[in-house]
Amino acid sequence: RKEVEQDPGPFNVPEGATVAFNCTYSNSASQSFFWYRQDCRKEPKLLMSVYSSGNEDGRFTAQLNRASQYISLLIRDSKLSDSATYLCVVNLDSNYQLIWGAGTKLIIKP
Amino acid sequence: DTAVSQTPKYLVTQMGNDKSIKCEQNLGHDTMYWYKQDSKKFLKIMFSYNNKELIINETVPNRFSPKSPDKAHLNLHINSLELGDSAVYFCASSPHRGTGASYEQYFGPGTRLTVT
Numbered sequence: 001r002k003e004v005e006q007d008p009g010p011f012n013v014p015e016g017a018t019v020a021f022n023c024t025y026s027n028s029a030s031q032s033f034f035w036y037r038q039d040c041r042k043e044p045k046l047l048m049s050v051y052s053s054g055n056e057d058g059r060f061t062a063q064l065n066r067a068s069q070y071i072s073l074l075i076r077d078s079k080l081s082d083s084a085t086y087l088c089v090v091n092l093d094s095n096y097q098l099i100w101g102a103g104t105k106l107i108i109k110p
Numbered sequence: 111d112t113a114v115s116q117t118p119k120y121l122v123t124q125m126g127n128d129k130s131i132k133c134e135q136n137l138g139h140d141t142m143y144w145y146k147q148d149s150k151k152f153l154k155i156m157f158s159y160n161n162k163e164l165i166i167n168e169t170v171p172n173r174f175s176p177k178s179p180d181k182a183h184l185n186l187h188i189n190s191l192e193l194g195d196s197a198v199y200f201c202a203s204s205p206h207r208g209t210g211a212s213y214e215q216y217f218g219p220g221t222r223l224t225v226t
Contacts, residue, residue, distance in 0.1 A: 032213045043200055043217035044153065085151070091213040097166055098215060100153045 003027060003099045006088050010105035013078055021073040021104050023088030030099075032091035033064055035073045037084040038103065044087060047073075075106075083108045113137050116201050116218040123191055124226055131186045131221045133201030141165075142184035143202040143215065144176060153200070159184055196225045 006023050013019050021035075033050035048055065050062040050071055061074040071088055088101035114135045123129055135142060143166070144156040158166035159178040173189045184201060201218040 034214065043220050046214055046216070049214065087153070097155060097158065098213060102152055 002102075004088055004090050004101040006086075006101040006104050008102060008104060010107050012107050012109060015078060015080060015108055015110050017078050019075045019078055019082075019106060021075075021086050021088070021106075023071040023073075023101055025069050025071070025088075025090045025099070027090070027092060027099075028066075028069060029092055030069075030090045033062075033071050034089040034091075034098070035060075035062060035071075036087040036089055038087060039084045047086070078106075078108050080108050080110060082106060114201060114203055114216055114218040116199075116221050118221060119219060120222050120224075122224045122226065125191055125193060127191050128187070128189045129191060129223075130188070131199055131201075131223075133184045133186070133218055135182055135201075135203040135216075135218075137203055137205075137216060139203035139205050139216075140181055141204045142178065142181070143204075144184065144186050145200040145202060145217075146197045147200060147220075148197045157184075157186075191225045193225050196223055198222050 003026050035047040036044040037047045038044040048057050048060060048062050050064045052064055054063045059076045063072045075082055083106055085103040085105045087103045090099045117132050121129060141160045143158045146154050146156055155168055156170050157176040161181050162178045175187045178184045198220045200220045202215040204213055204215045
């Protein structure tokens with residue numbers, strides 16, 4: 001079983017739709033959680049950290065379910081500029097290493 | 111005022127050559143990383159330094175040697191380049207421990223290495 005698993009996609013979604021990404025992690029000792037986005041031929045960029053109580057940043061909402069070892073990212077009212085690969089990332093908090101999912105590619109169509 | 115910078119951005123070289131990639135961060139972070147992203151787009155950690163000390167050293171051929179002259183710089187030297195080394199190499203940095211955002215990583219633009 002992979003340490004961090006994501007649906008590989010791609011997700012083809014019309015502009016304005018709501019998109020949900022799911023991610024599961026295998027190590028129950030994981031402490032820190034993040035979503036990154038990576039545009040084609042660019043570096044990964046931090047989208048948002050994920051907090052236990054869930055958090056929202058504009059059109060983006062992240063949720064954490066520790067019991068199920070599950071993280072989600074919801075994008076509302078999707079824009080063409082949201083097209084990218086979304087990476088789920090986990091840290092054990094005992095070292096500096098982040099464990100990266102393989103990413104889910106999102107394509108927003110006009 | 112680039113936060114994490116890498117040079118060169120593109121590197122095309124022949125098999126057997128030795129090359130270096132340089133990374134600098136001006137964020138005041140204590141920890142720096144090298145990642146490799148191959149054609150399948152999977153991001154794989156290679157090395158990490160914290161205050162010039164090697165803390166992560168994944169299973170990487172010993173042809174790859176990192177060097178951190180100070181905490182703002184982490185360079186990667188590759189000896190005897192092979193075709194399979196072709197990939198994008200990303201440098202990243204993260205703040206020191208004890209802060210709420212200790213493990214958030216900030217990436218450089220990447221170095222696209224092509225070995226022919």
